[in-house]
Amino acid sequence: MQALTYHGARDVRVDNVPDPVIQAPDDIILRVTATAICGSDLHLYRGKMPAMKSGDILGHEFMGIVEEAGPAVTAVKKGDRVIVPFVIACGDCFFCQMNLHAACETTNPDRGAIMNKKSIPSGAALFGYSHLYGGMPGGQAEFVRVPKANAGPFKVPDTLNDEQVLFLTDILPTGYQAAVNAGVGRGSSVAIFGAGPVGLMAAASARLLGAEQIFMIDHHQYRLDFARQAYGVVPINFDEQDDPAEVIIQATPGMRGVDAVIDAVGFEAKGSTTETLLTNLKLEGSSGKALRQCIAAVRRGGVVSVPGVYAGFIHGFLFGDAFDKGLTFKMGQTHVHGFLPTLLGHIESGELNPEIIITHRLPLSRASDGYKIFNDKQEDCRKVILVPETAPQFSARPFTDAAPGTPGVSPLG
Numbered sequence: 418m419q420a421l422t423y424h425g426a427r428d429v430r431v432d433n434v435p436d437p438v439i440q441a442p443d444d445i446i447l448r449v450t451a452t453a454i455c456g457s458d459l460h461l462y463r464g465k466m467p468a469m470k471s472g473d474i475l476g477h478e479f480m481g482i483v484e485e486a487g488p489a490v491t492a493v494k495k496g497d498r499v500i501v502p503f504v505i506a507c508g509d510c511f512f513c514q515m516n517l518h519a520a521c522e523t524t525n526p527d528r529g530a531i532m533n534k535k536s537i538p539s540g541a542a543l544f545g546y547s548h549l550y551g552g553m554p555g556g557q558a559e560f561v562r563v564p565k566a567n568a569g570p571f572k573v574p575d576t577l578n579d580e581q582v583l584f585l586t587d588i589l590p591t592g593y594q595a596a597v598n599a600g601v602g603r604g605s606s607v608a609i610f611g612a613g614p615v616g617l618m619a620a621a622s623a624r625l626l627g628a629e630q631i632f633m634i635d636h637h638q639y640r641l642d643f644a645r646q647a648y649g650v651v652p653i654n655f656d657e658q659d660d661p662a663e664v665i666i667q668a669t670p671g672m673r674g675v676d677a678v679i680d681a682v683g684f685e686a687k688g689s690t691t692e693t694l695l696t697n698l699k700l701e702g703s704s705g706k707a708l709r710q711c712i713a714a715v716r717r718g719g720v721v722s723v724p725g726v727y728a729g730f731i732h733g734f735l736f737g738d739a740f741d742k743g744l745t746f747k748m749g750q751t752h753v754h755g756f757l758p759t760l761l762g763h764i765e766s767g768e769l770n771p772e773i774i775i776t777h778r779l780p781l782s783r784a785s786d787g788y789k790i791f792n793d794k795q796e797d798c799r800k801v802i803l804v805p806e807t808a809p810q811f812s813a814r815p816f817t818d819a820a821p822g823t824p825g826v827s828p829l830g
Contacts, residue, residue: 419805420558421784423473426464427792429785434474437554437562442489445566447501450808451579452479452556452781454791454801455587456613457726461547462788465684466728468548477503477544478586479556480579482809483570492567499570501563502753503587505542505553508568519750524565525551540750557784559805571757574765580772580802581764584618589771590756591724592618592681596626598747599677599722603627608665608714609650610707611681612640614800615724617774619679620648625768632668632675634661634710639797647773662713674716682707683725705731712739723748777801 422432437446455478460466480500483493493499505525506518513521521541545555554561563570573582592615601607605628609616612635623631633650635641641652651668653661666674711721712735721744739746763769776799779787787801 418559419781420474420554421476421781421803422471423461423469423475424471427462429462429475429788431782431784432472434472434558437560439485439487440562441564442487443564443566444487445483445490445493445563445570446485447479447481447499447556447561447563447570448484448808449479449481449556449559449561449805450498451481451583452476452558452803453583453586453588454478454557454784454787454803456615457546457587458788459792460684460726462792466547466549468552470548470552473545473547473552474554474558474561475545476555476557476561477546478583478588479544479561480573480583480586481556481561484560486566490566493570493572497570497572498575499572500582500585500757501544501556501561501570502590502757503544503546504750504753505544505551505565506568506754507565508754513568516752516755518752518754520752527551543750557781557803559781559807568754571754571761573761577764580775581770582761583802584614584771585753585757585760585764587751587753588614588618589622589760589769590753591615591751592620593622593625593756593760594751595619595679595681595722595724596622596628598720599623599679600720601626601628601677604629605677606630606632606669606675607677607679608632608634608661608675608711609679609681610634610661610711611683611725612637612644612652613681614774616679616681617644617648617799618771619681619724620644620650621769621771623679624648625763630669630675632661632665632714637794640799643774643799660710660713662710665714669716674714674719676716677720677722678711678715680707680711680721680723680725683723684727684731705734709735712742712744715742715744717742718744720745720747722746724751774800775802779803781805 418436420434483497504519506521507523510522525539525542542551601623631650633644634653636655644650781803791801
């Protein structure tokens, strides 16, 4: 089969690799009909995540048709159309029973050994996201093996096309969890740092939950312009405002700051010269610039919600400021499974339209082009969708609906 494989920083290739096979009784083999490039994939693409190996298959946002099911699979059957959460959870362990699927104890048992800390809690394995997260082949491929198929795959109705439901695999529940963790409710004010796909889904979710005022901070004006048009945010360009937190504070009643902040940027935020030097010397793993702005922008007693990925130590965390303001921090990988019924209902009702952020649709054979376009912010790229040429087509928009070269639409072949 064809699959996108990792060969080093900024070197990803569509290779011919062996087809996946059933390895456990509760596995399924999925024929992929649509997959996406996530902002988190760019950390891998840039060589920023440890424990990647040459030949690893990337991709954790994907969906498709069940091609084959192991003998113990009862939740789905051959021919079912499903989305697959990026988190691989067993559904039965202590944490899964608490609806904390990203903390699953059983699917990534070797994580402690990889980190040379045998006592470290494992957390769930993730598709296509390094051997630190289980080394599971990802879904930017024609086929993918999906373990724990009685707990993960989620059937979707044929009344909705792939693009409407694909983001249930990651960015929509991630943005929604971020808004829920932030305590967003009717009349809330919230600032979202980062207008990438997760930030946009957080804005959509905040509106759904009743937020009255949403500030959005980003370096790229085209992303801010879209967020203002789509979700009614107050845009702040980090390149034009050196201290966005001060702008936010000045715009809130009593200059108290917003009720909550969401850091949808993560550890690759463009930091200070000191942070850049420390990162290059491997003395710290993350920039704290976005978090410092979050701590500054939120009111006393407010909430800092962090869906953005972080790794290692952070320079200048300002823990004293967070303590003085009495802040609550909520963060971590997304517990996708528990949100799916609710979010699917919002999509079916038309309250959520996650597909509107898509700008680029490419065949899988052009996946490496998609990574470069997304990474370099070419052609005002917000989100790239990949479709295997051999897949049944469930997309709302075919590749051939515009002339070759039209921004955002790429012809098949």
